[in-house]
Amino acid sequence: MNFLVEVLNIVMPSGQTKEFLQKGLFIPEPKPIGSYSPDDVIFLLKDIGGLIEEQDNEERERLVQNGCHYSEMLPIEYRPNTEYIELFYQSLKETSVRIAHAVGLVAMTLLKDPYKKIVLVSLARAGTPAGILIKRYIKLVSGINLPHYSISIIRDKGIDENALLYILRKHPECKLQFIDGWTGKGVIAGELRASLKAFREKYAIEINSSLAVLADPGYCAAIFGTREDFLIPSACLNATVSGLVSRTVFRKDLIGDTDFHGAKFYAEMADEDLSNYFIDAVSGSFALVREAVSKTLEYNQSAVLDNFPSFRGLRDIERIKEEYGIGNINYIKPGVGETTRVLLRRVPWKVLVKDAANPDLKHIFLLAEERGVSVECCPDMSYSCCGLVKTVVDKK
Incomplete structure (x- = not known):
C-alpha cells in the first residue's frame, strides 16, 4: 500500500490520491466467470445471472425506444439451428488465416x-476473443505473457470505473x-475517449484512449488489423463464442458502489x-x-496505424439516415458485426448489402430469411452491409 501511495502521488494531487485509494482498496477481487481459462483473460464483471430475467427482442426494443436504457435489460440468447452452426464452422475454416493475420x-x-x-x-x-488472440500471439512470438482483463463499457453510461481502479x-x-x-x-471509440476524459478529471490520472481492433471498416481506431469489412466468425454467435458471458448490464439496483458492471454467465450452455x-x-x-505479418509491418507501418482516424464511415451513415428517413442514427448499425447483432438481438427492419455475392454475408442472408427481413442492395456503401432497426416506439 505504501508503494502504491508513493506511485500515485507522482501522478495526482494528494486529495485525489486518497479518494482513489479509499475506493480502489474496497473493490473486491473478481470472482471467476466465463468459460475461458484465467490464463487467457480475467473478466472484471459481476455475475448477475440469478438477479435478472431475459426479455424477448420485441419487448426490449419497445422499452428502449420509449426511453429505457438498453444496458438495463438482457436479451434472450439466440440458440442457432444446425444449418447456422455449420455456417459458423465453414466461415471459421475460410477466415481463420485472415483473422490470424489481422491479430498478428x-x-x-x-x-x-x-x-x-x-x-x-x-x-x-466482442473485444474479449480479440484480446485473447492478441495476448496469445504476443506470447508466441516474444515469450511475454501480458496481463489481460475484460471490462464493460456502455454507450451513454461510460466505462466501468471500478474495473479501471482495480487494474490500476x-x-x-x-x-x-x-x-x-x-x-x-x-x-464505442467516442465513448471510450469521453469516459477516460471524465476519469482524468475525477482522479487526475491520464489513461491513453487508443483503441486497437481487428477490423476497422468505420475508420475509427488508432490501431487495426484491417479496414476491410469482413466476417470475424465470433460475430456470428453470442455467448457461445464469448466465454458464455452475456453482454454487460448496468442497473443501480443490481450494481453496488464497489461492484463491477454485471453480466450473466450461461453455465448451462456449456x-x-x-x-x-x-x-x-x-x-x-x-x-x-x-512471415507475412513481419513483411507488412516492415514495408508499410501505416497499414495498421492511424493517429487521426477520420470516422469516414459516418458519411455513409448520414446518407442512409436521410435516404431511408431514419430519425435516430442509433437505429443504423453498419458493418458485418453490427448487422449480425441487429439480426440476433434487435428488431430488424431492413438489411442493406453492398454485394449480394459476398461470401462473408452468408450468415446474414440466413438470419434475414429466418426472421423475415428484407435485404436490399446498396452498392455505394463503404461497409459490406448495414442493419436497420425497426421503429417500434409507442405512439402518444
Missing part, C-alpha cells in the same frame, strides 16, 4: 511500443491498451460452447502468417 498485425504493433509494461484491456464482450491498483506502472473486435460507427474452439482455431493459423 495488431499484436506486433503493440510490441513495438517503447513502453513495454502493457496491460491488455478488452471491451466486453494491480498494475500501477503499466500502460493500458484497449481492445475491441471491430468498429461500426465509432460510438455443451454448446465454442469459445475456446474459436480461439484455438485462429491460434492454429499463427505460424502460417508470421
Whole structure:
C-alpha cells in the first residue's frame, strides 16, 4: 500500500490520491466467470445471472425506444439451428488465416511500443476473443505473457470505473491498451475517449484512449488489423463464442458502489460452447502468417496505424439516415458485426448489402430469411452491409 501511495502521488494531487485509494482498496477481487481459462483473460464483471430475467427482442426494443436504457435489460440468447452452426464452422475454416493475420498485425504493433509494461484491456464482450488472440500471439512470438482483463463499457453510461481502479491498483506502472473486435460507427471509440476524459478529471490520472481492433471498416481506431469489412466468425454467435458471458448490464439496483458492471454467465450452455474452439482455431493459423505479418509491418507501418482516424464511415451513415428517413442514427448499425447483432438481438427492419455475392454475408442472408427481413442492395456503401432497426416506439 505504501508503494502504491508513493506511485500515485507522482501522478495526482494528494486529495485525489486518497479518494482513489479509499475506493480502489474496497473493490473486491473478481470472482471467476466465463468459460475461458484465467490464463487467457480475467473478466472484471459481476455475475448477475440469478438477479435478472431475459426479455424477448420485441419487448426490449419497445422499452428502449420509449426511453429505457438498453444496458438495463438482457436479451434472450439466440440458440442457432444446425444449418447456422455449420455456417459458423465453414466461415471459421475460410477466415481463420485472415483473422490470424489481422491479430498478428495488431499484436506486433503493440510490441513495438517503447513502453513495454502493457496491460491488455478488452471491451466486453466482442473485444474479449480479440484480446485473447492478441495476448496469445504476443506470447508466441516474444515469450511475454501480458496481463489481460475484460471490462464493460456502455454507450451513454461510460466505462466501468471500478474495473479501471482495480487494474490500476494491480498494475500501477503499466500502460493500458484497449481492445475491441471491430468498429461500426465509432460510438464505442467516442465513448471510450469521453469516459477516460471524465476519469482524468475525477482522479487526475491520464489513461491513453487508443483503441486497437481487428477490423476497422468505420475508420475509427488508432490501431487495426484491417479496414476491410469482413466476417470475424465470433460475430456470428453470442455467448457461445464469448466465454458464455452475456453482454454487460448496468442497473443501480443490481450494481453496488464497489461492484463491477454485471453480466450473466450461461453455465448451462456449456455443451454448446465454442469459445475456446474459436480461439484455438485462429491460434492454429499463427505460424502460417508470421512471415507475412513481419513483411507488412516492415514495408508499410501505416497499414495498421492511424493517429487521426477520420470516422469516414459516418458519411455513409448520414446518407442512409436521410435516404431511408431514419430519425435516430442509433437505429443504423453498419458493418458485418453490427448487422449480425441487429439480426440476433434487435428488431430488424431492413438489411442493406453492398454485394449480394459476398461470401462473408452468408450468415446474414440466413438470419434475414429466418426472421423475415428484407435485404436490399446498396452498392455505394463503404461497409459490406448495414442493419436497420425497426421503429417500434409507442405512439402518444
